[in-house]
Amino acid sequence: MRLVTRTAKPGSLETNAAAWTKELMDLLQKGTAFDDIPKSLLNRYRKTDVQVSLRSMYQRKCCYCENLIGISDYEHIDHLKPKSLRQFHQLTFEWSNLHWSCQRCNQKKGNKWDDVNPILDPTVDDPEEHLEFDITTCKIRPKNGSLRGRTTIEHTNLNRESLVDARIKVRDKLRNIILRYKKAQSAEAKEMCEEDLLPYLQQSETISYTLLVRQILRQYGLL
Known part of the structure; x- marks a missing residue:
């Protein structure tokens, strides 16, 4: 969200x-x-x-x-x-x-x-004020005990199994790009990783689960 x-x-x-x-x-x-x-x-x-x-x-x-x-x-x-x-x-x-x-x-x-x-x-409402992810499980939870966050999760079943599985795939793909970016030695390799990262940084239409993506980018100091 x-x-x-x-x-x-x-x-x-x-x-x-x-x-x-x-x-x-x-x-x-x-x-x-x-x-x-x-x-x-x-x-x-x-x-x-x-x-x-x-x-x-x-x-x-x-x-x-x-x-x-x-x-x-x-x-x-x-x-x-x-x-x-x-x-x-x-x-x-x-x-x-x-x-x-x-x-x-x-x-x-x-x-x-x-x-x-x-x-x-x-x-x-800014969902980032009410919702956050457990990056390990990719399950969403109320942020700081937000009751409205809890309502949102429960009313739309935001932790259904298929959705969590899809988030895990996005998390793993993004983490892989970030790690390659941080380990890149040459300017050419770094540039290729930057191209892969750009859709996530720009919150492109092709990228799902923006809240999760933003949280991971912050975790690695990229946002």
Whole structure:
């Protein structure tokens, strides 16, 4: 999980979100149950420009686990504050409540919500203040006992086995590059290692698990 800057509201939401929200809330006020609201209304936020904006904003990575998605996993538009909960119905089309998520995190999170210690919002909260890794196991844990960090880990199952295994591979690959860089004797060898390191240092779109990568780079004095 990493801090990102939310981009400008997509045109479809800028133009229509207020009217869509009014239509939804009018139906609810008339006694229609949320589960009975037509999907054709509830899913209006699934516009191409919304998808493109979220995909770009999160560099094609899940906002929670930072897995690259859209290749071996389905892309989901996630409502951080679950739209199915009564107190958040009005946020169904709210741009600030929409995020890019992988299928596993999205399904695990479901409609979970903690009013006291809510899940982190990566466009508002800096995850590095709440989360950290045990580099040995590559499991994520609350930083300094952060309760919001704990909520985030539990609600999206950020220590599932497949995810931990993938992090270990990234850790080992990065460590190998760093050790080669530090042992390089010639300018040519050092330059080759620097090229390999650059995507990690720049937090490239091709690099997953930014929080873990940054922690390892700091460990070796490279950040």
